[in-house]
Amino acid sequence: MTDAALAAERVVRALASATNGFLAGLRIVVPGDGDVADGVRRILGGLGARVVATPGRGTAAPVPADCDVVVVTEAWNGVGAPLVVDALPGAAARWSDGTPVRPGVRRRGDGVLGVPVDVHAPPLTGAGAPGRRGDAEGRMRWAAERMPVTRALAAELAERGLLAGRRVLVSLVLEPKTSVLARALRDAGADPVLFANCAETDGEVAAVLRRSGFVVHAAEGPVVAAERAAIDRRNALAALDTEPDLLIDDGAQLLRLAHLERPGVLAGLLAAEETTSGVRAAAAMGDQLRVPVVAVNDASTKTGVDNRHGTGHSCVLAVADLLDRARPRARGQCGTRWSVYGFGPVGEGTAEAARALGAVVTVVEPDPLRAMAALHRGFDVGDAVPAADADVLISASGRRATLGRDILDAAPDAAVIAVAGGVDGEVAFGELADAGYRRLDCAAAGGPDVAAVEGIGLLRAPDGRTLLLLADGDGVNYAAGEGNAVEVMDLSLASQLAALRQLLGGPAIPPGVVALDRDAQEHIARLYLATRGVAAHGPRAARPAAPSPRSAPTPTDDWRAHRYAPDVPPLASEST
Secondary structure (H helix, E strand, O other), X not given: OOOHHHHHHXXXXXXHHHHOOXXXXXXXXXXXXXXXXXXXXXXXXXXXXXXXXXOOOXXXXXXXXXXXXXXXXXXXXXXXXXXXXXXXXXXXXXXXXXXXXXXXXXXXXXXXXXXXXXXXXXXXXXXXXXXXXXXXXXXXXXXXXXXXXXXXXXXXXXXXXXXXXXXXXXXXXXXXHHHHHHHHHHHOOOXXXXXXXXXXXXXXXXXXXXXXXXXXXXXXXXXOHHHHHHHHHHHHHHHHOOOOOEEEEOOOXXXXXXXXXXXXXXXXXXXXXXXXXXXXXXXXXXHHOOOEEEEHHHOOOOHHHHHHHHHHHHXXXXXXXXHHHHOOOOOOOOOOEEXXXXXXXXXXXXXHHHHHOXXXXXXXXXXXXXXXXXXXXXXXXXXXXXXXXXXXXXXXXXXXXXXXXXXXXXXXXXXXEEEOOOOOOOEOHHHHHHOOOEEEXXXXXXXXXXXXXXXXXXXXXXXXXXXXXXXXXXXXXXXXXXXXXXXXXXXXXXXXXXXXXXXXXXXXXOOEEEEOOHHHHHHHHHHHHHHXXXXXXXXXXXXOOOOOOOOOOOOOOOOOOOOOOOXXXXXXXXXX
């Protein structure tokens, strides 16, 4: 019998994975007063959803008109929302006549979308599950319908003609949301070229894009691990050899490669960077950086949503999906112990999402300011290695060799090793190999009670302990799942388009790292809020680029205005 905590977790994970959707901010009704309904409400609230007060059990009252989702876990006769998560017995049969929209989602004749869920089995979509891949065109259409902000920014660029005839090299995880960006760029008059490494390529999406006439430098099918590095290098150089005018980069990987091995492409090149590690690398280049780079990652419309909510939440849900499918006696994450290494934006979201699933979370963060922030969010905090009792050890630091021998030597047998976000080498495989650790395949090794599931490997320690390695040490959300939610990437990719407009539409920007204009960020935020039924008011005065969204001055700031200024009228006395 599935307990209520695991059933609730499966319902929420099914909603997230079937829709590849962003739960934070959604208005969700969960009728009923049973333990599963209570658990679903608790998890959704922890993930930032707006859980709407609901009618009681068995009522026929309609849900609020502006509700986004109804989650049904017990008998209920109310009117549904645009999307219904049906977790009652027989859900699959009830929705069998619906038209498949994407894996895990069906549409009834009345237009209502349904996600049927069997709480007694792992969700059939999501990381490592059959059907996670497949129906690439359906997944691409689904993403396109749910990325209105990216479409709006592309239309603005098209109207101004800024991209006409310009070659844009897009170096991002290649999956359905990236296909929306590629098509938006082409519709705006650009000549997009796509690159992705093997671990970050959805081969079915890449194939659809090739058939649609796009130039794609990425693996065309499954690649054995030993060949990945050579294939990735060849494709990266080939992408640079197309001589792009603009570069949308991830990790500053192609930016650095161009400076070191293709300096000829740098003349006139303009770049935008998607990630924390990439902005860090570009800034570290100092005077050797020969092109302007807009730090899209540092924008509030990116880091404040993508890193914290998108990456953090999707990584935790991907870990839970993998473990649910791999362990025959799945128990869910409620009550498990997680050690989260790093408390930057990705670490914040990872710790928050793990706690929402009921895990007991310890944050390992040597930076005293971030450690203080974690403490005030209610997490246990340490600067040492609290690995001995951890069920899951996940790096969210964005730094190489975070999970090395010192941590893994202390980890218990059957502990889970994962990376959220991820830079190359966040798991220190070289150091571990030198210490006698061996990588094994689940199907070929004894050890923990784990089924052979795509996305899970094993690390055998010298003392005989066996650790579970998720996604081969790559970012678990994109390497073993569908990456960040569609709505999250809508904001991130719209921010990339705003960066292109900044690079092309104003005065020439000298080489160096610059921030995304504040007015562009506010414009994107307003467009996004409108899609969630929220109106943001206030002036949209033009503002200069700022070094940090947290320290940006506003147009009304006047340094001369202080509390001790002369001629301040006294407060009127209250008459008696």
